[in-house]
Amino acid sequence: MTNGNRLPGATHLECTATGERVESERLVGLSPAGKPLFARYDLEALKGRFTPQAVAPRRADLWRYEEVLPVRDRSHQVALGEGWTPLIDAPRTAARLGVRRVWVKDEGQNPTGSFKARGLGMAVSRALELGARELALPSAGNAGSAAAAYGAAAGLPVHVVVPKDTPAPILEEIAALGADLQLLDGLITDCGKVVRRGVEEHGWFDLSTLKEPYRVEGKKTMGYEVFEQLGGRLPDAIVYPTGGGTGLIGMWKAFEEMERLGWIGAERPKMFTVQAAGCAPMVRAWERGEDHAETWQNATTYAAGLRVPGAVGDFLILKALRESGGGAVAVPDHVMKEWVEKLGADTGVFAAPEGGATVAAIPALMKKGLVSADDEIVLFNTGSGLKYVGMTPVD
Numbered sequence: 370m371t372n373g374n375r376l377p378g379a380t381h382l383e384c385t386a387t388g389e390r391v392e393s394e395r396l397v398g399l400s401p402a403g404k405p406l407f408a409r410y411d412l413e414a415l416k417g418r419f420t421p422q423a424v425a426p427r428r429a430d431l432w433r434y435e436e437v438l439p440v441r442d443r444s445h446q447v448a449l450g451e452g453w454t455p456l457i458d459a460p461r462t463a464a465r466l467g468v469r470r471v472w473v474k475d476e477g478q479n480p481t482g483s484f485k486a487r488g489l490g491m492a493v494s495r496a497l498e499l500g501a502r503e504l505a506l507p508s509a510g511n512a513g514s515a516a517a518a519y520g521a522a523a524g525l526p527v528h529v530v531v532p533k534d535t536p537a538p539i540l541e542e543i544a545a546l547g548a549d550l551q552l553l554d555g556l557i558t559d560c561g562k563v564v565r566r567g568v569e570e571h572g573w574f575d576l577s578t579l580k581e582p583y584r585v586e587g588k589k590t591m592g593y594e595v596f597e598q599l600g601g602r603l604p605d606a607i608v609y610p611t612g613g614g615t616g617l618i619g620m621w622k623a624f625e626e627m628e629r630l631g632w633i634g635a636e637r638p639k640m641f642t643v644q645a646a647g648c649a650p651m652v653r654a655w656e657r658g659e660d661h662a663e664t665w666q667n668a669t670t671y672a673a674g675l676r677v678p679g680a681v682g683d684f685l686i687l688k689a690l691r692e693s694g695g696g697a698v699a700v701p702d703h704v705m706k707e708w709v710e711k712l713g714a715d716t717g718v719f720a721a722p723e724g725g726a727t728v729a730a731i732p733a734l735m736k737k738g739l740v741s742a743d744d745e746i747v748l749f750n751t752g753s754g755l756k757y758v759g760m761t762p763v764d
């Protein structure tokens with residue numbers, strides 16, 4: 370399969386809106402149509418060789434899926450232990466919720482305490498491989514500390530722009546990891562404008578969510594992992610706390626790849642987005658039956674990762690929800706917090722508010738008839754509660 374350090378990598382990139390092919394061996398951002406790009410692989414050639422059996426004994430991080438990842442040379446895999454997080458059986462939470470089975474994918478155990486390590490680990494590795502010299506991103510917090518960590522590990526400078534009310538532990542973390550940290554009186558969308566200026570004036574490479582093609586490749590590994598960790602099958606439902614939506618979009622992409630690789634058939638989990646009541650652009654668009662989401666005004670929530678008023682991948686999120694038979698629901702901050710505490714007491718996992726939101730979503734989804742008592746559900750706790758110490762619900 371591989372020759373020394375060389376890996377197959379992607380064959381090309383593809384515009385998610387128009388299908389236009391774009392060359393993958395140079396640094397790129399969005400497609401010519403201004404939409405996210407997806408990496409494509411020669412899955413036909415990998416079929417029968419890149420199998421669950423072949424992957425089973427491999428290293429316990431996301432690089433176990435290296436044939437369907439974009440990095441071409443193993444020496445460019447910047448690794449800090451990202452991925453292969455535990456999938457924790459939560460029988461007491463299942464009983465409390467009145468559903469057959471609940472699993473918690475504990476992404477808080479990643480480097481820098483959140484699932485952002487997957488996407489940024491991949492994006493920084495690939496940026497290093499393609500010769501980027503200086504990296505930058507706007508962040509709600511966790512992506513900033515993950516970028517800082519992988520930039521430090523790769524020896525590349527990173528500029529991080531975050532809202533000034535980002536949780537204090539995350540700000541300290543970013544600074545301690547050696548990144549250039551700028552605080553802004555505004556939201557992640559305003560931070561994005563500062564990064565764009567730096568891109569134009571100083572040639573920074575922009576690592577914004579879905580504005581480069583590889584963060585989603587790191588995040589998609591969550592889909593491969595859930596399949597492997599359930600013993601070679603997928604659950605009935607997945608609940609994902611959605612900001613920019615990279616993880617949800619990534620897992621949906623992974624399932625398509627897995628079908629083409631012969632790992633699964635046409636079956637898919639119902640995909641559910643949960644957002645905060647104070648910032649729910651995807652939920653609103655979902656309820657209105659729209660293909661794109663309008664920007665949310667005056668976004669407020671203590672779940673920093675969900676304070677994302679607009680997403681470049683909105684149409685991809687809504688498409689995955691629709692095609693999977695899933696849906697979207699919003700929950701207030703104080704209910705997230707209640708479920709952080711119940712989940713903690715039931716499982717031993719101290720979840721981020723975003724993780725609490727996924728549990729809080731279940732009663733609402735059951736009421737709407739979107740989740741049934743018979744379902745086996747995977748909840749994504751996307752970060753560690755330790756990163757939010759001192760933050761309180763805004764409603």
Ligand SMILES: Cc1ncc(COP(=O)(O)O)c(C=O)c1O
Pocket residue numbers: 483485509510511512578610611612613614615616617673674675721723724751752
């Ligand atoms: C802990 C946490 N959960 C969820 C999200 C939302 O993730 P995504 O932007 O992939 O939808 C974030 C984003 O910052 C986050 O930090």
